[in-house]
Every structure is written in structure tokens, then in C-alpha cells.
Amino acid sequence: MLELQQLQPLNINWTYFDVLGYSSPQPVIDISELTDRMRQCQKILHPDKFSGKSSYEVALASDASSFINKAYDVLQKPVKRYEYILDLHGMSTDNPEFQKLDNSVFLSEVMDIIEEVRDVIDRITNLSRSGNIVELTNDLSRLVCDLHQRLDDQEKIVIDFIKNSDWSNALVYFSQYKYILKVLEELREHELTWKKLGIDVSTT
Numbered sequence: 001m002l003e004l005q006q007l008q009p010l011n012i013n014w015t016y017f018d019v020l021g022y023s024s025p026q027p028v029i030d031i032s033e034l035t036d037r038m039r040q041c042q043k044i045l046h047p048d049k050f051s052g053k054s055s056y057e058v059a060l061a062s063d064a065s066s067f068i069n070k071a072y073d074v075l076q077k078p079v080k081r082y083e084y085i086l087d088l089h090g091m092s093t094d095n096p097e098f099q100k101l102d103n104s105v106f107l108s109e110v111m112d113i114i115e116e117v118r119d120v121i122d123r124i125t126n127l128s129r130s131g132n133i134v135e136l137t138n139d140l141s142r143l144v145c146d147l148h149q150r151l152d153d154q155e156k157i158v159i160d161f162i163k164n165s166d167w168s169n170a171l172v173y174f175s176q177y178k179y180i181l182k183v184l185e186e187l188r189e190h191e192l193t194w195k196k197l198g199i200d201v202s203t204t
Contacts, residue, residue, distance in 0.1 A: 127197060
């Protein structure tokens with residue numbers, strides 16, 4: 001982890017995990033511990049500690065602070081963290097070999113879910129207070145639970161493959177995880193609308 005003794009230019013080989021004191025990339029992180037590590041680093045780089053220092057040292061501190069902020073932003077969010085770990089191992093959904101994989105079964109399932117989500121969204125948008133709120137509430141609650149269960153199941157698989165350094169399978173299931181997350185986020189955009197109708201269902 002970053003230390004003050006003699007601030008050096010950022011090592012181009014440092015990862016976000018390195019700068020925050022992790023010995024290796026980790027798919028599962030204690031967020032409170034991560035926050036403590038970030039604050040400890042930023043305390044070292046506080047501008048008051050560089051009062052009277054050369055412009056070069058001030059610039060080094062500024063660069064390090066910016067890098068730490070980026071590291072924290074990525075590592076605190078699971079989806080960004082998994083993607084970053086995969087990227088460190090040269091794995092990307094842009095890879096031609098990945099794009100050749102047959103993902104048709106999963107995509108068919110996702111399209112069915114998307115259709116269901118958009119049907120519910122349409123019902124929410126066109127529902128008046130006199131409409132069948134009970135039925136819609138039940139359908140919405142079931143859909144949200146289903147999406148969260150799918151996300152949890154998919155995330156566990158991604159984490160296991162990363163821990164076992166099975167990067168190809170980790171990438172496949174991470175791609176699927178992102179698809180499901182995107183569907184949930186599409187539904188979440190309408191949460192305020194259904195809560196105004198008195199439907200007490202949360203997507204979080």
C-alpha cells in the first residue's frame with residue numbers, strides 16, 4: 001500500500017489492488033475495509049502534508065490521489081471489480097474468440113425475461129389508481145425476486161471461476177451476469193412510478 005516516506009512516481013505495473021494494499025486481485029472484498037484502506041492512503045496524500053513541498057512532489061501526490069480514487073471506484077462495485085480482474089488477465093467480451101461462443105440458450109432466456117419486464121413496465125405506466133394494483137404488485141414482486149435470485153446465482157458462479165483462475169468460463173458467466181443486471185436496472189428506472197401508485201416493492 002502507498003506510503004509517504006518518499007513519494008515516487010506511480011509504478012506503471014501497479015494494479016488497483018496493489019495501491020490499496022491487497023497482495024493479489026480478490027473478487028470478494030470487505031467494503032468497510034476497502035474504505036478504511038482508501039482513507040488511510042488519502043490521509044497520507046492530504047494537501048496539508050505537502051505544504052512547502054516542490055511542485056514536483058505536489059504533482060506526484062495529486063497523481064497518486066487520483067489513481068487511488070479510481071481504484072476505490074472500481075473495487076467497491078462488484079461488477080466493475082470482476083470486469084477489472086478479467087481485464088488484468090486479458091479477458092474481454094470484445095475478444096473474437098468469446099464472440100464465437102454459442103450463447104443462444106442463455107440469450108433466449110434473457111429475451112423472455114426482458115419481454116416480461118417490459119410487459120410489467122407497460123402495465124405500470126398505464127395503470128391508474130383504480131386498476132388492479134394487487135395483481136400487478138404480486139407480478140412485480142415475483143419478477144424482482146426472480147431477477148435477484150438469478151443475479152445471486154450467476155455472481156457465485158463468476159466468483160468461483162475467478163478464484164479457480166478459470167478465466168474463459170469466468171468471462172462467459174460474467175457476461176451473463178451483466179445481462180441480468182442490465183435487465184434489473186431497466187426495471188429499476190420505473191421504481192418511483194410504481195411507488196407513487198402505492199406499490200411497495202423495492203429493487204434493491
